[in-house]
Amino acid sequence: MIHKKAWIHESAIVDDDCEVGAGTRIWHFCHLISGCQIGKDCSLGQNVMVAKGVVLGNNVKVQNNVSLYEGLFCDDDVFIGPSAVFTNVTNPRSAVSRKHEYKKTILKKGVTVGANATVLCGVEVGEYAFIGAGAVVTQNVLPYSLVVGIPARHAGWMSEHGHRLRFRPDGIAVCPETKNEYRFFCGKVVKIVDKNE
Template sequence: MSFTKHETAIVDEGAEIGEGTRIWHWVHICGKAKIGKKCSFGQNVYVGNNVVIGDNCKVQNNVSIYDNVFLEDDVFCGPSMVFTNVINPRSGVVRKDEYLDTRVKKGSSIGANATIVCGITLGEYSFVAAGAVVNKDVKAYALVAGVPAKQIGWMSKYGERVELPLSGKGKWVCTKTGDTYVLNGDVLLSE
């Protein structure tokens, strides 16, 4: 076994788990899940069958990653954040054939207790504040907060607030990494 699994965790036969991944207390990973290298799954995490998780993802305690959720590399899921899988759930109506794809792009961070409504794409290095409810796509590098979530700023790859307006033109250099970010209209790019 090239990954670490606590004795209370359940990894169903057939699950693909990358080298160096750590699976902690009371985690359940379903048999068709595909998980990359060097990931970490905190206590009481559930990973469904039709789920693909990239390398170096961190999933904190009490998170369920349902079918049709796809995480690229370096994604952070804060404690008790929520992914939904249907728009209009009813206990008496089976909607498993209506699951919508939810995509979380490389380097994104989702804060504690945030909710990501199904069918959403979080752009690369986007940052969802704790407690936010995201019900529409989020641009790359965007910082969103609130209910419903609205863009309130920009974030760097390193996780620093980018000191530029939401739209217009401008340039900002990260003091931690030296990376340069250029704002063109309402799109932020890393040079």
């Protein structure tokens, strides 16, 4: 079902049985395949393909030239940069059908995937993690973690507003934009104060 308050460019192809939420904008030359689900207030840039079974939450932004293959789940507020790459099979062969072997890839709330990054299938990227441009993600990523490189490796921690967190000796860091506080404990980061609540 296409919500009446969604906007779809005339060059886009939307197959039957797609769900598109209110306020979502689908731009030039996109293709939505039957069985995909797109939440409200999303934006799909030029030349985005969304396959059967893909689920995008609310306020997901997908930039130009991205193919979202079956098995991908994006929670709310995910950002996917231009020409990012996703997979759903670990050992593809043209002559071997592996459609029954698709693996799930999960992007949790607030994740950023940088331009030209590659996320291999079967991984979970934790809340508000930040994947740097051009990185190749081959394993799970912790919440709030910044990962860069090939293969992607942990390089620091990020706030929910996308700022690098600098932890004091007491294990506390403050987001420079929001003043929200974060704690580093046992190898993980959690937000402990929300100044907006």
